[in-house]
Amino acid sequence: MHKMITVQDAVYSYSDDEHLVLKNITFDVERGEWVSIVGHNGSGKSTMAKAIDGLLKLTSGAIEIDGTALAEDTVWKIREKIGFVFQNPDNQFVGATVADDVAFGLENRHVSHDEMVAKVDEALHLVHMEAFADREPAGLSGGQKQRVALAGVIAMRPEIVILDEATSMLDPEGRQEIMQLMRELKQTYDFTVLTITHDIDETAFADRILLIDDGELVAAGTPEQVLTNGTDLVDRGLELPYAERLLNQLNLLHIDVPQQYMTNDQVVKWLCQKLNSSK
Amino acid sequence: MFSKVLFGRFVPTNSLIHRLDPRAKLVLSLYFIVIIFMANSWQTYAWLAAFTLGVILSTKVPLKFFWDGIRPLVWIILFTVILQIFFSSGGHVYWAWGILSVTQFGLVNGVYIFCRFLLIICMSTVLTLTTQPLMIADAVEALLKPLAKLKVPVYELALMLSIALRFVPTLMDESQKIMNAQRARGVNFGTGSLIKRVRSLIPILIPLFISAFNRAEDLATAMEARGYSGGEGRSKYRLLHWHRADTVACVVMLGVTLILFELRYLA
Numbered sequence A: 001m002h003k004m005i006t007v008q009d010a011v012y013s014y015s016d017d018e019h020l021v022l023k024n025i026t027f028d029v030e031r032g033e034w035v036s037i038v039g040h041n042g043s044g045k046s047t048m049a050k051a052i053d054g055l056l057k058l059t060s061g062a063i064e065i066d067g068t069a070l071a072e073d074t075v076w077k078i079r080e081k082i083g084f085v086f087q088n089p090d091n092q093f094v095g096a097t098v099a100d101d102v103a104f105g106l107e108n109r110h111v112s113h114d115e116m117v118a119k120v121d122e123a124l125h126l127v128h129m130e131a132f133a134d135r136e137p138a139g140l141s142g143g144q145k146q147r148v149a150l151a152g153v154i155a156m157r158p159e160i161v162i163l164d165e166a167t168s169m170l171d172p173e174g175r176q177e178i179m180q181l182m183r184e185l186k187q188t189y190d191f192t193v194l195t196i197t198h199d200i201d202e203t204a205f206a207d208r209i210l211l212i213d214d215g216e217l218v219a220a221g222t223p224e225q226v227l228t229n230g231t232d233l234v235d236r237g238l239e240l241p242y243a244e245r246l247l248n249q250l251n252l253l254h255i256d257v258p259q260q261y262m263t264n265d266q267v268v269k270w271l272c273q274k275l276n277s278s279k
Numbered sequence B: 001m002f003s004k005v006l007f008g009r010f011v012p013t014n015s016l017i018h019r020l021d022p023r024a025k026l027v028l029s030l031y032f033i034v035i036i037f038m039a040n041s042w043q044t045y046a047w048l049a050a051f052t053l054g055v056i057l058s059t060k061v062p063l064k065f066f067w068d069g070i071r072p073l074v075w076i077i078l079f080t081v082i083l084q085i086f087f088s089s090g091g092h093v094y095w096a097w098g099i100l101s102v103t104q105f106g107l108v109n110g111v112y113i114f115c116r117f118l119l120i121i122c123m124s125t126v127l128t129l130t131t132q133p134l135m136i137a138d139a140v141e142a143l144l145k146p147l148a149k150l151k152v153p154v155y156e157l158a159l160m161l162s163i164a165l166r167f168v169p170t171l172m173d174e175s176q177k178i179m180n181a182q183r184a185r186g187v188n189f190g191t192g193s194l195i196k197r198v199r200s201l202i203p204i205l206i207p208l209f210i211s212a213f214n215r216a217e218d219l220a221t222a223m224e225a226r227g228y229s230g231g232e233g234r235s236k237y238r239l240l241h242w243h244r245a246d247t248v249a250c251v252v253m254l255g256v257t258l259i260l261f262e263l264r265y266l267a
Helices: A045-052 A075-081 A098-108 A113-126 A142-155 A172-189 A200-205 A223-228 A230-235 A242-252 A264-278 B022-036 B042-058 B063-087 B104-130 B133-150 B154-184 B194-199 B202-225 B244-266
Strands: A003-012 A022-030 A034-038 A060-065 A082-085 A160-164 A192-197 A208-213 A216-221 B093-097 B100-103
Touching: A003 A045, A003 A192, A022 A045, A022 A060, A022 A192, A022 A208, A022 A216, A034 A045, A034 A200, A045 A060, A045 A160, A045 A192, A075 A082, A082 A142, A082 B202, A098 A113, A098 A142, A113 A142, A142 A172, A160 A172, A172 A192, A172 A200, A192 A200, A200 A223, A208 A223, A216 A223, A242 A264, B022 B104, B022 B133, B022 B244, B042 B104, B042 B244, B063 B100, B063 B104, B093 B104, B100 B104, B133 B154, B154 B202
Parallel strands: A034 A192, A034 A208, A082 A160, A160 A192
Antiparallel strands: A003 A022, A003 A060, A208 A216, B093 B100
């Protein structure tokens, strides 16, 4: 398999501080994979994401994107492959209107005007925001602003999309909307996706989960592998996924629940079976 | 508190004036302000006033908006006019007391100054009411472009202007939120002595200042992540188009000037 992101022994500390934000983190992401980095606030997830995009320089360690080592002279080349959506919808909105914001990245890459108009229209269409093209950010909701940010990323056709807590400031509806949209777009464009979150329910679409605690990579694997260890998650300041919480409650009522990890759909299926068999 | 700010109060009525190129509008309104100072007789002022009225009516913007533009400046206008009336000399003296005197020239000058103020305010209001702030920023950039040859950082200035404009509503929202949050904690704005009032502004200004820094940091990171590495050589999404109507507007303005000079030398 083709490695898209390789992180070797990443160490980072803010210059005036002895405290290490990242401690020897090593992992890789394959092409077309959806990887979620989870961890509580301040565990170093965002720092990791910024380091991958070259926005922060690691204290030591190496990062390779699609076979190219991240260094001062390759950073702009590497950024072209990465689309980044940040946490705060308001603070990353550069353009004066929706269309201007989507075009911002294209302008930076010297795309010609006609091509730019076509790409902006297409990207806005994909995120269902074409009716808002001439609106100003002040008139948009948080979820709409994040969709515009996503459109700005899509317009540039990156190979990797990083969502750095992109839904943490949205209401549950907007959150669902963005994640669902991301899944559709991933299927269309075959992105490699790296999402960063402290909300376990957001890892629903992930192929693999990396659990970071206090700058250390403490667990990595498929959602089943990582999430089965429920107590581990709770110890690290995270919440259990919804299905797990439900099963735990049932367990407290002395109902026999299966021990392995199950997704929401699997739990629904299991509950139906259980109810049918007890009739 | 901020609803009185006229700048950026764009009223979209899609009139003929609205559709003009912002460069044309900006240059022509500045030009008009200059030629107002060429007027020197009641005929010339009448002519310019008639023209301004025509422009105002053709914008289809309710007249109330223009009155909103004039209202905050009423005191300055009155003060200047009164100063002119009482301190100018020449012509027939109607009334005198010490250094104060009401003279024929004084009265005439007062009226002229009044007209000048009114015309300048109305014309600049036409510009801001019919042009989106964003368009004005684009026009400024286009007009400054020749200065790039003199090493003036035109692209950076334009980007600063457009980001500033984009964040005006965001920061206004935020200051309103901070104000309400501080009110909920018992800060009393707008009462007490002058010093007390100024001091009560501190709990708004400091948080606003800090949050502006955070925003700037976030925005800079987001811009860098999207490949912004300096203004030079970026292509442009928003292009300005010069139409026939813009040329016509220039010709009309030229006609207005010619008639103005005609009246000026006739008198």
